[in-house]
Amino acid sequence: MRPFIRMLTPVLFVLMALTLSGCGEQFIVLDPKGPIGESQKDLIYISTILCAIVIVPVLILTAVIVWRYRDKPGSKASYKPNWEHSTKLEITWWGIPIVIILILAIVTVRYTHMLEPSKALASDKKPITIQVTSMDWKWLFKYPEEGIATVNYIKIPEDVPVKFQLTSDTAMNSFWIPQLGGQLYSMSGMAMTLHLQADEQGSYFGSGANFNGRDFAQMTFTVDATSEEEYKSWIEEVKSTSPALTMEGYEKLTEPGSSEVMLFSSFPVGLFEKIVTQYINGDGGAHQQHGSEPASEDADTADSAAANDESGTDNNAHHHGGH
Amino acid sequence: MLDKIKEFASEFFVTGDPLILGAQVSIALSLVAIIFTLTFFKKWKWLWTEWLTSVDHKKIGIMYIIASILMLFRGGVDALLMRVQLAAPELEFLHPEHYNQIFTTHGVIMILFMAMPLMFGLFNIVVPLQIGARDVAFPFLNSLSFWMFFFGAMLFNVSFIIGGSPDAGWLAYPPLSELSGSPGLGQDFYIWGIQISGIGSLATGINFVVTILKMRAPGMKLMQMPMFVWSVLSSCITIMFAFPILTVTLFLLFLDRYLGAHFFTLDGGGNPMMYINLIWMWGHPEVYIVILPAFGIFSEVVSAFSKKKLFGYKSMVFALMSISFFSFFTWAHHFFTMGSGANVNAFFALTTMLIAIPTGVKVFNWLFTMYRGRIKFTTPMMWTVAFIPCFVVGGMTGVLLSVAPADFQFHNSYFLIAHFHQVLIGGVVFGYFAGLYYWWPKMFGFRLHEGLGKWAFWFWNIGFYVCFMPQYALGLMGMTRRVNEYDFDMGWQPLNVISTVGAFLMGLAFIFQVWQIAHSIKFYKKEKDGDAWDGRTLEWSIPSPAPLYNFARLPQVTHQDDWWEEKQRIAAGGAPKPLAPLEPIHMPKNSGIPFIMSVCWFTAGFGFVWDWKWMIVTGLAGVAVCMLARSFSYDTDYYIPVDEIERTEAALRGTK
Incomplete structure (x- = not known):
């Protein structure tokens, strides 16, 4: 037996x-x-x-x-020791x-x-854009069209395609909301595009799937899919009740450590583009500190535009740092 | 002065953790015990002349196996610690830092310092005996390979108590493994430990390719070689092409960390994705390097214990070689989610699926070797029979992972963890255990206790399924690898508890195996003749354990399974082959240089880790001196005279 x-x-x-x-x-x-x-x-x-x-x-x-064909006394099964081909x-x-x-x-x-992740989803509704930055050890989400930002929390309207633009401020991570669809790496020095959509209202689990250091396990977040009205009123509420994310506030976020959910009514203009292009740097090797420049001195406007370029979404636009 | 020493010690040793303190104390105590025992029994000279300086492939093989079993213990303890941490949500048994170190060292040790040396140990013991050779092609290099592996492994392991362990994952992706992500010394231990042992692995690969191509007994055609030898050939060819990639990749990472180069950092124009590509160009062939010889072992065992010729020999050879070839074209399936675009992903998905075809064919051939055979359930055969369903299911989940768009949901999850443990344990570990049990009488001249072996077998098998089947489910529940804790409301706990129980069952199985070995040594019963299992291939035609020179007379090979055919011929009334007169046998002399040179490499590596220039220079100078000394030593071989062979043979074979 x-x-x-x-x-x-x-x-x-x-x-x-x-x-x-x-x-x-x-x-x-x-x-x-x-x-x-x-x-x-x-x-x-x-x-x-x-x-x-x-x-x-x-x-x-x-x-x-x-x-x-187990070996037992008196086995009646045939035995052909030289049958080999x-x-x-x-x-x-x-x-x-x-x-x-x-x-x-x-x-x-x-x-x-x-299912190529950079391919836009067929829908008669205009997609919303969310810019995703993986940090040590939290997620920063920015809604460039709505002008708000969040940490470790996403709210999206149901039935509306969402265009996630992914980058990282530190080591690579992977942005994964299993119930909406598969993951994609968030890597520094480039912006990758992942299109997802929620067909139903609900609260979905999201996580960073790729190991990136000490508090990696704390990089979970919730995605709430709601009705469009509820989504819009949430945006308004965040705008009116939450504090603004300043450059100093962002720098504080870059400090290693996990984080609770945070909501911000606004964020510095071009912050995402700045994170993506922080390694594009003419003088070869000098490390540019995260966000150490004042936002007004944005020298990378041209590149920022490219990173945000709608036309570049057929394939993931890799903006490699350096030369 | 005292303060200075204290300050140095607190930096030098890993402090502040009771688990590690316990390890430090027990390591110190075992070292004292070993030194005392060797001194008390006056065994230092014996250790040096019989083992440390030996170039005998059989002794080197045994040393490889002992080292790998020690490493299996270390890697296994790592695994159990991880499983304890995951048994309950939000448990604070291990700090995140320690958890990260433990999964890193678990991976590195199990693949590079457990599977590889166990494999090399079996290569060393079996290949020369199966092809009728007296040693490998380059015995000195073989000894050097072993000691490079050994000291590389020691350098890696020492980081546990000195300086701190690496914690950036077993493949150390940058930028996490760069100075910016891992400023500690662990990553340097990782680089130098793997680097030093990797050179040894590359040399072993070259050594065995040459041995197999040039040292076969007279008459043995390539297509008459035992299937294990074919599998070693395919594995070693893969090593020759894959390991240089590892060496270069780690060297570039070393330059990044040590000299501030920018190969894999974004600032300065490097690119971490390049590292990920390079490391998997080695990493994927690496898993085929360890599985191919297991396929060879299963082929030997299944044929020996079904009392039947291996089915589809040519298909098997073709399958081995094509797996080894295609293994170089699948690396990007480890990062489908990097966004390389649909065409790249489709290409690598297809090459990955392609490998399933020859692998599937091998399974059918094993099945049809048993078909119309007479299967004897000895321990090696039990491991083989257990391997087939385990590997078939593991292979199937592998095909599921290769479907690129679906992999976006499997990637980095416990589904993946379950998959590769199923093929690595169900394939590689089961295979090497089968080989170890099968060739044990040949190595040591006595058998292992079958009853205890069966207990170990059942604990391993049941433990395996209990541990890893729930992990497939956990993956589908969204649990990602390398998390050190999880929230209670994820509902992951019950399956994690089951998985932990399974891991401990495997731990028990290991204890049964240690008991089995101890028991069999205590009730030592010498093998009467060298043919423990009524075997088919040449290694069973000589006494167990084999004498220093293996074959008093080199066999004249005329068939595949030559020893079996010869036994059949004599049983049918044929006359034994006439014995050719004995001739003096040409043998290599032992040498202390491989050991000393590897110690020098260890010294240099340790110096690089701490950036102590004097130590680096001393170590590298020692390496250079050893190379010179070897270049100018001409007295490297000798002949065993005929009368000594006669005496040895008479003693080994009883009265003859």
């Missing part, structure tokens, strides 16, 4: 994974609330089923062979994986183009 138990464990796991999916709100990756996450979930199911077509028979075959069989098992992988490859290539 023992070999059977051994074989059964992984089979049970596959069954468990299949049955658990769908049910259980905790499986947030499999419980998406937006078009990108939805497609990714479909893709996960398609690829799992395609793989299972090969895997399940192999697991069963393993159990049967191990059981039938069969062109027909070998063509079969080169062939089956090739076919499966071919199908999976076609699906993958299609979805890869379809």
Whole structure:
């Protein structure tokens, strides 16, 4: 019986994974609330089923062979110690994986183009833009059109595409809201674009998925998707009741440490562009301190414009620092 | 004066943590105990002449294995500490800094200082015996490789108690690993520890490629080599191409940190993405380097214990070689989420999936080796049979990860952690255990207790599934790797507790294995002849453990599974092959230079870490002197006379 138990464990796991999916709100990756996450979930199911077509028979075959050909006195199973080759069989098992992988490859290539993160989502509503900066160890979110900023909190309207522009002020991180869709790295010296959308109102878990130092685990945030009216009134409320984010305030944020949720009614003009282009620097090597220049002396206006350029969104515009 | 010493000591040693203090005390005590024992039993000379200076591939192999088991213990303790920390939400068992250090050292140690040396140990012990050779092609270089690995590993490990451990992850992405992100010394220990041992690994790769191509017994064609030898060849070719990338990458990182260069910093025109690309150009082939020999071991074991020829030999060779080739074209699948664009991602997704094809074929061939065979469930075979379903499921989750747009949801999550542990434990560790159990009688001349081995097997297997299956689910719940704590309301706790229980079951399994070895030594029973398992390949045709020169007469090979065919022929009434007259055997002399030179490298590395110029100069000068000394030493070989061979053979084979 023992070999059977051994074989059964992984089979049970596959069954468990299949049955658990769908049910259980905790499986947030499999419980998406937006078009990108939805497609990714479909893709996960398609690829799992395609793989299972090969895997399940192999697991069963393993159990049967191990059981039938075990060495026991008086075994009636055939024994052919020199049988070592069969062109027909070998063509079969080169062939089956090739076919499966071919199908999976076609699906993958299609979805890869379809779900390219910098591709704008089809919608009749105008997307809102949120500029995301990963810091040590907090997230700074800026709404350039609305003029407000937040730390570790995002509010978005439902059914409206959101264009996230990602950068980092320190080590690389990865911006991930599982229920809306897959993650994308936030890297310093460049602005990357990730389009997501919430189809339903709700509160979604977000986190920094890529390790970036001591308080990395504290880099979680909440995304609230609400009705458009509620969203608009929230913007107004933040504008009227929250303090402004000044340059000094930003510099304080750059100090290493985790942070509570913060709301700001405004932020220095061009701050995001400044963070993105802080490494573009003619005199080779001299380290420009974060935000050490006064905001008025913005020497990188041209580059700032480029970083914010709508036309550059077909592909992620990489603004490499340096020369 | 006293204050100065105190100040130095507080900087030099890691202080302020009871766990580390305990380790420091126990390390000091064990060192004293070892020194005392060696002195008391007057074993220093024995240690030096029999082991430290030995160029015998079998002894070097044993030293590799001992070192790797010690490292398995260290890496395993790291793992258990992490699992304890994650067993409850918001637990304050480990500080974030310590947690970060522990997952960093766990990764580095398990891959580079546990899997690699265990693999090299098996290469060393088995390859020359399987191809009918008397040693490897470059025995001196082989000894140097071992000591470079050993002192590199020691340099890395010493950071635990001196100077502080690295904490930027096992691949040390910049800018976190640059001075700006890791101003401490841990990252320097990381660079020099890996650098020094990496040179040893590269040399081993070259050594075994040459050994396999040039040192095979007369008559053994490439397509008659045992499958393990083929797997070693494919793995070593991969090493030859991959390890130089690692050396260069770490050297550039060293320049960044030590001389203020800007290869991977944004200020000054460098680019951290370049590091990530480079490190994975080594890192991805690296995992194939460790898994390919495991495939070879499974092929040997499955054939030996099914009492049947390996099915689809040519397919197997082709699969090994194509996996080793394609392993160089998949590296970017480790960062699909870097935003390289759809075409780049699609390319790397497809190359990754492509590898599933030859791997799948190998599984079918193993299955059909058992088909119409007679399967004996000895411990090596049990590990092999357990490997197949485990690796098949692990491979499947790997294919899921390779689907680039879906990977945006799996990346950096516990799903990924579960996947690579399943292929690395289910594939590599199970494989090397199978190999260790299979060749143990050949190495030491006695068997391991089967009953205790089966206990260890079941604890490992059940522990593995209990530990890692919940992690797939945790990944789908959004838990990311490397978090040291999580909120209670995420609902991650129950599965984390289960996972921790599984990890401790594997810890128990390790204790069973130590017990098994101790028990088998205590009730030592010498193997009567060298053929412990009614084996098929040449290593089973000589006594266990093999004499210094391995083969008194070099075998004349005519078949694949030559020893099996010979036994069949004699059983069918054929006459044994006539014995050729013995001839003096040409052997390499032992040398202390590899050991001394590696100590010098360690010294230089330690000097670089602390930036003590006098130490760097001393160490590097020592290296240069060792190289010169080797260049001018001509007395490096000798002959074993015929009468000594006769005496040894008579003693080993009883009366003959």
